[in-house]
Amino acid sequence: MVIVSRFRIEAMDCTAEEQLVRMRLSGLDGVDLVRVDLDSREVAVRHRTDAAAVDSALRSLDLGTTYLGDGGDVEIPADTGRERSALRIALAINAAFFVGELTVGLVSRSMGLVADALDMGADASVYALSLAAVGTSAARKNRLARVSGYLQLGLALLGMVEVIRRLVGDEDLPDVTSMIVVSLLVLAGNIVTLVILRRVRSDDAHFQASWIFTANDIKVNALVILAACGVAWFDSALPDLVAGIVIFGVVANGARRILKLAG
Structure with a gap:
């Protein structure tokens, strides 16, 4: 089952830290798509794995991760x-x-x-x-x-x-x-x-x-x-x-x- 989990990354305040988040999730089995909103410091992850695994991966970066819940969808990047x-x-x-x-x-x-x-x-x-x-x-x-x-x-x-x-x-x-x-x-x-x-x-x-x-x-x-x-x-x-x-x-x-x- 495909799930979209959302997280707030409190210390993600520059594009370099965004790339760290993307790299960390890219190595996680079952992750299909990651969308980052720097305005709100939120990350939406479309995945086929346990949300706890995604949460653990993000918390390992020590950037102040908060799990916001599941739901909604994630737009596919245009280009x-x-x-x-x-x-x-x-x-x-x-x-x-x-x-x-x-x-x-x-x-x-x-x-x-x-x-x-x-x-x-x-x-x-x-x-x-x-x-x-x-x-x-x-x-x-x-x-x-x-x-x-x-x-x-x-x-x-x-x-x-x-x-x-x-x-x-x-x-x-x-x-x-x-x-x-x-x-x-x-x-x-x-x-x-x-x-x-x-x-x-x-x-x-x-x-x-x-x-x-x-x-x-x-x-x-x-x-x-x-x-x-x-x-x-x-x-x-x-x-x-x-x-x-x-x-x-x-x-x-x-x-x-x-x-x-x-x-």
Whole structure:
């Protein structure tokens, strides 16, 4: 019997987390179709298995899952090719900003920018995993997820070690102008990415909703900008290092979720 179960995912506030949800459910036997509504943070799953199994799979992501009940139907996507194209564009944007921001961060001596670059790289890896996993076996999906998760976790831990090294050492101040300019550019890239992805689902891009769903990325960008202001105001690298350690923590938590996805 075909059942449509609905769930609310409280912490699903960006497209990268949506892809984690889709990847987790794609490896579950009996799942026919998954529809995600970021506006309401709800997921509708058409399946031929026990709803408890779907609920357990979603809860394993630690995104705050609530089972809303069964009933109704799920519309079949009109054009999956458009979704793949949008994912490729999102991957390209995130990958480009990852390389650019990482380069500027290293040159300008800003751990905040380096950490933010890694956050962009983490998003890019989720999009890449989503594309690479299409039509592949569950085992291969898990292998890809594990590689990505361990790589992100390793880089995040190395970043934290570097922050600690700079805390106890005597380092030059990061370049404030570079921190602010690059953070604003990355913020624009985040918004463009989300608008592109949302246009796949609707011809109208709801910019107010877009701001809500890029909340995490906006907070990260704002943190780097605030850190730059702190560096200029206090004539100290400490605000940048604090921003770096916080963002590296965010990336490490994202890596943990991907590793849980891999099982």
